Amino acid sequence: MDVKQRVIRIIAEQAVMDETEVTPDKTLADLGIDSLGLVESIFAIEEEFDIQVPFNANKPEDSEFDISSVAAIVAAVETLVAQQPG
Amino acid sequence: MKRVVITGQGTINALGRDVAETLDAMREGRCGIGPLDIRDVDRLAIRIGGQVHGYDPEANFNRQQIALYDRFTQFTLIAAREAIAQSGLSFAGDLAARSGVILGTAGGGMQTSDENYRSVYEEGKNRVHPFVVPKLMNNAACSHVSMSYNLKGPSFTVATACASSNHAMGQAFHMIRGGGATVIVTGGSESMLCFGGVKAWEGLRVMSRDACRPFSANRNGMVQGEGAAIFVFEEYDHARARGAEILAEVIGFAMTSDAADIVMPSKQGAARAIAGAVRDAGVPFESVGYINAHGTGTAANDKTECAAVADVFGAHADRLMISSTKSMHGHIIGGTGAVELLACIMALRDGVIAPTVGYEEPDPECALDVVPNTAREAEVDVVLSNAFAFGGLNAVLALRRVV
Numbered sequence: 001m002d003v004k005q006r007v008i009r010i011i012a013e014q015a016v017m018d019e020t021e022v023t024p025d026k027t028l029a030d031l032g033i034d035s036l037g038l039v040e041s042i043f044a045i046e047e048e049f050d051i052q053v054p055f056n057a058n059k060p061e062d063s064e065f066d067i068s069s070v071a072a073i074v075a076a077v078e079t080l081v082a083q084q085p086g
Numbered sequence: 087m088k089r090v091v092i093t094g095q096g097t098i099n100a101l102g103r104d105v106a107e108t109l110d111a112m113r114e115g116r117c118g119i120g121p122l123d124i125r126d127v128d129r130l131a132i133r134i135g136g137q138v139h140g141y142d143p144e145a146n147f148n149r150q151q152i153a154l155y156d157r158f159t160q161f162t163l164i165a166a167r168e169a170i171a172q173s174g175l176s177f178a179g180d181l182a183a184r185s186g187v188i189l190g191t192a193g194g195g196m197q198t199s200d201e202n203y204r205s206v207y208e209e210g211k212n213r214v215h216p217f218v219v220p221k222l223m224n225n226a227a228c229s230h231v232s233m234s235y236n237l238k239g240p241s242f243t244v245a246t247a248c249a250s251s252n253h254a255m256g257q258a259f260h261m262i263r264g265g266g267a268t269v270i271v272t273g274g275s276e277s278m279l280c281f282g283g284v285k286a287w288e289g290l291r292v293m294s295r296d297a298c299r300p301f302s303a304n305r306n307g308m309v310q311g312e313g314a315a316i317f318v319f320e321e322y323d324h325a326r327a328r329g330a331e332i333l334a335e336v337i338g339f340a341m342t343s344d345a346a347d348i349v350m351p352s353k354q355g356a357a358r359a360i361a362g363a364v365r366d367a368g369v370p371f372e373s374v375g376y377i378n379a380h381g382t383g384t385a386a387n388d389k390t391e392c393a394a395v396a397d398v399f400g401a402h403a404d405r406l407m408i409s410s411t412k413s414m415h416g417h418i419i420g421g422t423g424a425v426e427l428l429a430c431i432m433a434l435r436d437g438v439i440a441p442t443v444g445y446e447e448p449d450p451e452c453a454l455d456v457v458p459n460t461a462r463e464a465e466v467d468v469v470l471s472n473a474f475a476f477g478g479l480n481a482v483l484a485l486r487r488v489v
Contacts, residue, residue, distance in 0.1 A: 036348070036350075055291055056291055056292075056294075056306055057292050057385075058305065058306045
């Protein structure tokens with residue numbers, strides 16, 4: 001499974017939705033994911049890919065990690081995975 | 087109803103080893119937050135805190151005591167010693183039976199839990215010290231104060247996360263006001279600056295990596311502290327009869343529950359608690375001159391708290407002062423309201439308002455007089471101390487100057 005599908009699976013699980021409903025253009029608000037759900041999703045992403053996601057819940061908009069849409073999150077995770085050593 | 091006054095105060099925290107040192111630091115706007123010196127700090131993403139550095143248990147307690155006292159209990163006993171000494175009280179006979187201990191803590195003996203989990207899980211040991219349970223239990227500090235000073239009346243520990251101390255002091259106030267006790271030793275303590283304690287907070291992603299900047303537009307989270315503050319709450323007539331020095335009068339208390347969210351604060355819940363405390367005190371809203379804010383330095387708390395204050399006080403919100411001393415001593419979790427009450431008493435007695443340090447950029451969502459960076463001289467008659475816990479449990483105390 002590619003990064004995109006694995007991220008979508010995590011978000012879909014958090015949103016309690018079918019993966020097909022988690023389309024790239026959706027925002028977390030569209031999917032009904034609140035701040036606590038977001039922090040939990042980021043934790044799941046870190047565990048899934050063994051990466052550190054730079055995210056501070058106080059300043060989501062200033063974090064290097066773009067959470068503005070599903071597509072943005074996928075792209076951000078792809079970047080972090082690509083930066084992994086080895 | 088009985089009147090309730092404060093006749094003793096004591097503390098140990100990142101700003102000082104006693105009340106005098108702590109108040110000096112608050113007057114000078116000195117920040118006690120710095121690099122954490124704890125085991126495995128290199129495995130933490132958050133490496134700052136308001137830690138009590140250079141603390142030597144053996145300078146304060148003997149070997150047998152140290153075997154029974156977690157760090158949060160040690161801090162409590164150090165603060166209690168100072169407070170009770172100042173009050174001049176000794177407890178025997180009827181007074182002992184009518185005096186108790188009501189304390190707040192969120193984590194209790196977390197250092198003990200952390201060390202012993204490490205020993206059985208990480209080091210694979212199959213045996214732990216026999217005193218682990220009596221050392222880690224949340225009421226350990228309360229019981230040791232009771233035993234140390236022969237306090238035989240109502241005694242218990244309150245745990246409401248970041249509002250624990252305020253809830254505890256509120257219960258102490260009610261207990262004396264209602265005639266259930268003559269003296270209550272009250273306040274709170276926390277010592278969560280251990281690997282597991284900081285790691286758990288890290289997970290929530292609300293911690294700052296550089297500083298606690300309450301109400302500042304560039305604030306980026308809370309910073310944990312540790313320590314204790316203890317007060318002697320005493321029935322007014324009893325204090326007057328023995329000629330005790332009265333530091334302040336406790337005149338009101340209110341508690342509310344948001345019934346909404348496990349971490350996000352609610353403006354309505356906070357506002358109901360603030361207004362409730364003023365009404366309970368029976369003073370005009372315009373008489374409130376200073377509020378020691380909950381002011382955690384998170385995005386959510388500070389704007390919600392300012393909105394609640396604005397709602398409650400209307401135009402008067404722009405005339406009162408509100409500051410967060412967490413910017414200096416860090417968020418002492420279950421002990422924080424107690425340490426912050428020191429700033430409230432300083433405001434009433436000395437006419438010095440402790441500042442919000444680390445303040446850099448005005449935030450239109452926190453557009454109140456937050457006493458930025460420098461302490462201010464001002465005469466105030468009534469002050470409030472806010473505490474709003476995770477889980478939506480709010481507790482606000484009102485104090486008055488006694489002339």
